[in-house]
Amino acid sequence: MITCVCSFAQVDTAQLKRLYDRCLDFSEDKIDSIKYYADYISKEADHLQYNKGSVLSLRLKGIYEDLSNNYEKAIEYYLQSLQAARLIRAPEYEMVALSDLAIAYFAIREPEKAKEFYLQCARLSELDGKIPSLINTYNNLAVIYTQLKLYDSSHYLLEKAVRLGKPLERQGRINLSSTYNNLGNLYFKEKKYDEALIYFRQNHAKHTAGSDLNGLWVARLNLADVFIEMRQFDSATLYAESAMKLAQRLESKSKQADSYSLLAKLAEHRGDYNKAYQYIKKWYSLDTAILHSDTYKTIAALQERFHAGEREAENKLLQEKVEKETLRSRELTLVAVALAIIGVLIAIGFVIKRNAHRRLQETNDLIVQQNEKLSELNYEKNSLISIVSHDLNTPFATIQIWGQVLQNGSDRLTEEQQKAMSRILQAGLYGERLIRQILDVEREDIGSHKLHLEKFDLKAFAEEVIDNFKPMAAKKNIRLHADFSGKKLFILSDRYLVSRICENLLSNAIKYTPHGKDVWMSIHDEQDTVTIKIRDEGVGIDKEELPYLFSKYSKISSRPTDGEASTGLGLSIVKRIVEEINGRISCESELGKGSVFTVTLKK
Structure with a gap:
């Protein structure tokens, strides 16, 4: 809920700064208020000619996008905030912007980029000489070094933070709980679980006595993780379920995703593969919603x-x-x-x-x-x-790893679950192929691809392709039709490249076809060639745009019917692959009536 700012009838710069500080303490359920106040501070700062106003406003906008899991927009605002801080020569806000950028890059699993910004922040902190700022920077850098498995560097920074902070902690001026928690994580990564448990318990006790629910969630998740590794499953269950309740209470999708991931790990260690599978599905649905590959x-x-x-x-x-x-x-x-x-x-x-x-x-x-x-x-x-x-290979590799773990316990799964598991692994492989498409477009030497020719039944192959796309079509209530009944039809070609051609065309047909319509895939045998046709009842393509349809990065006016992503890469790749195996591709289309893509291949 947005709090009214009517009380600021005669607003001044000090009041804008206090309002900014209040926004930093807002929880995730008040992110709409953060956006509102960011716009308010920007407007009033322009009126007052307050040069720090743009820095404060841009950072709040970045925090709003960050809490909304919209990391690309968050990074855009943080970069603008950094530029604004440098423009007015405000090193304290420059350090804040660098730290925000590092945290955002760490959240999207780019630790090297996060380290780059934290190192810049450390240089400014050392020039500034303020111990709390230095300790915070050392903590953040240590987390990155731990992630990069540079454990000696992480130990050095955390021990340095403790030496600097101990005198101030005794005076009650700072709290070193985050440093102790980072030491626990470092020992955990080094598989020194007894040492890690000491620091995790110490951190949990501090947060239990306080009001920081986010910190308490982290503390309980860490305790659950270390108890899993120590095979103390009852204690691990207690803390993992408690962490999930806190994540739900905070209404944080990212925290819920991490909690489900840990619960899946716990179930897998206990041998309950069915429950692990259910948790993995929940984690995957949240994690992919938070961070799409685009x-x-x-x-x-x-x-x-x-x-x-x-x-x-x-x-x-x-x-x-x-x-x-x-x-x-x-x-x-x-x-x-x-x-x-x-x-x-x-x-x-x-x-x-x-x-x-x-x-x-x-x-x-x-x-x-x-x-x-x-x-x-x-x-x-x-x-x-x-x-x-x-x-981008990271999330697909994760799918493959967990899928293989679950397949190892296939005797515990029903037939339907085994089939679903197979589909998950196929989807992971398909995702990895899509990643390679980006590199294929930029490589000039695609013609040097070594063909692997084999003789295979094209009709049986096409049935398998259609079967793989049935779940995708079912989401839009689209009916898939196959027109290749009759005798077997063998061709000599590269099975993998033919697969990429059919998958791209069939995926596009489903993307650009409205709910409840039909898509056909047909195969016709001719003298020395075979033709594969993909026909849909989709939105169609303007005739003036057809000559540019297979161009690299082409963007046509037609759009997917359900908001699906379209990079403009697929058809250019298809054309190049078809030409690589000495084939031809053409398209006939009419706006509002659908499209027909025809691929002609030699037998």
Whole structure:
């Protein structure tokens, strides 16, 4: 609920700062209030010409998006807050923005990027010299080093934080509970569970006596985890279920997802694979809702735009230097002409030639610098694509690991559960294939793919493809029809590449078809070729856009009917794969009536 701000009739900068501080203490159930006050502070700060207002407002907007699990928008606002803080030369807010960015990147499982921002924050904290700020920064860096398995560095930072903070803790000026909790996590990672338990219990006792429910949730989750590893399952169950109740009370999807993940781990260790499977399904539904794969691409683009701005400023400085040097060259030419009139033509000619050569060399050096900058930009773009594609493998690898764990206990599962487990593993493999699509589009050497030719029954293969897409179609109440009855039809081709062609086209047909309609897949045998047709009753494609349909990153006006994601990559990849196996692809479509994609392959 949003609290009225009518009491601020004569608002001043001090009141805006107090309002900002109040917002930082709001719980997750008051995130709408945070957004409201962020806009209010921005408006009033403009009226008062309060230069810190934009920093405060942008950070609150970032916190609102962060609590809403919209990490790409959160990072965008945090980057703007960082730029605003640097513009007004406010290092205290610059440190806050750097810390916010590090936390956000850590939340999306990019510890290297988080470390980069925390190191910047540490340098500012050491210059500032305030012990509480230093301790907080050392704590955060230690968490990152623990995540990266740099345990010695983590020990060093946490012990340094304890040495600095102990005198202040005795005076009651600071609380080192987070440091002790981080030490517990570090010992846990090192599998020193007895030492970890000491620190986790100490942290739990401090939060039980306080009012910080978020901290209490973390403490109980950690205790449950260490008891699982120590095989004290009754204690683990007590703390895990208590952590789940706290997560539900806080109405936090991310905390509920982590709690379900731990409950699944506990059930798996106890041998209750059915319960572990149920918890995994709940975790997966929450985790994928929080962090969709498109988020990684968007965040990478935001980071690139931020650095591109800094590089653009550098390029402008270089350009200004070039212009100044050109102006100076013109002045020297005029001087040379004036001196030539006086009569020292030979001497002046020599000076002009020497200076012109020097200026030309300097100009060439500047051009080389600019070319190097452009090369760096292109390299960073390619690196971002590779990094994002690599990091996206993590959630699919998790699905594969848990799926294999559950399959190992398949004798405990019903036939329907075993079939569902098989579908989960197939979905994980399909996700990994989609990740490879991004890299395939950017690679120029796709033609060097080594074909693996085999003879297989195309009709049986197509039946399997359709069966895999039935759950996807059922969500939209779409009926899938197969038109390839009759004798077997064998072709000699690359089974994997044919699979990618059919899966892309069938997935698109379902995406662009409204609820309750029909999609057909047919196979026709001709003399030396076979044709695969995918027909739908979807939204169709404008005739003017058909020539650009298979272009790389093409974006057509037609949109998926249920809000599904569309990158513009699929059809360009399909065309390249079809050509790779000496085939042809075409499309016939009409707006409002649907589309027919025809793939012709040699037998």
